[in-house]
Amino acid sequence: MATTGDDADNLTISLLAKRRFSVPRVAARVNDADNTWLFDAHWGVDVAVPAATPLISLIEEATGTTDTVALLRLSKAGIEVIETAITSRSRAAGRALGDVALPEGTVVATIVRGGRPTVPDAAVRLRPGDEVLLVSHSATEDEIHAAFQ
CATH class of the missing domain: 3.30.70.1450 (Regulator of K+ conductance, C-terminal domain)
Incomplete structure (x- = not known):
């Protein structure tokens, strides 16, 4: 899980987890709703979780x-x-x-x-x-x- 308060960090962590460390399932926090479109398989994200989610x-x-x-x-x-x-x-x-x-x-x-x-x-x-x-x-x-x- 990538749960920092920075979307760029979460994308980087997700990509490294998926490609470098072969993590099978990666979830990442989306802090800015405008960035949601980036959080997909291309960046190693399997599950994008909006920050507003409790x-x-x-x-x-x-x-x-x-x-x-x-x-x-x-x-x-x-x-x-x-x-x-x-x-x-x-x-x-x-x-x-x-x-x-x-x-x-x-x-x-x-x-x-x-x-x-x-x-x-x-x-x-x-x-x-x-x-x-x-x-x-x-x-x-x-x-x-x-x-x-």
Whole structure:
């Protein structure tokens, strides 16, 4: 599976997997819908999976390939639930939640610390290992990632 956030990388990975390493079945994430036509057998792709597919987010979360993942899209309500994990490398580590500039239209739903959800408070200092769940009607995963990572 090629699941990076860059279509060119996913195509390159797919082609190498298929031709160089003889991988029998290759699935690739399509980030930009305008590029869908490229994701075919010529580029070593057997299955093209749109980035909007919730399964991609679940795969990313399970494999740890990203710090920030869209967990739920409620298209009728126009909101997303997004998770970002605080690591020792995160710019938000050690900072108070209130000091993190959130994208407009975004609220922190909870901070999961030690497996327990806590009520978000502006004074809470974020620590490595914290998982921050956000609800937004306009922010993208990339914007959330930029704010915390």
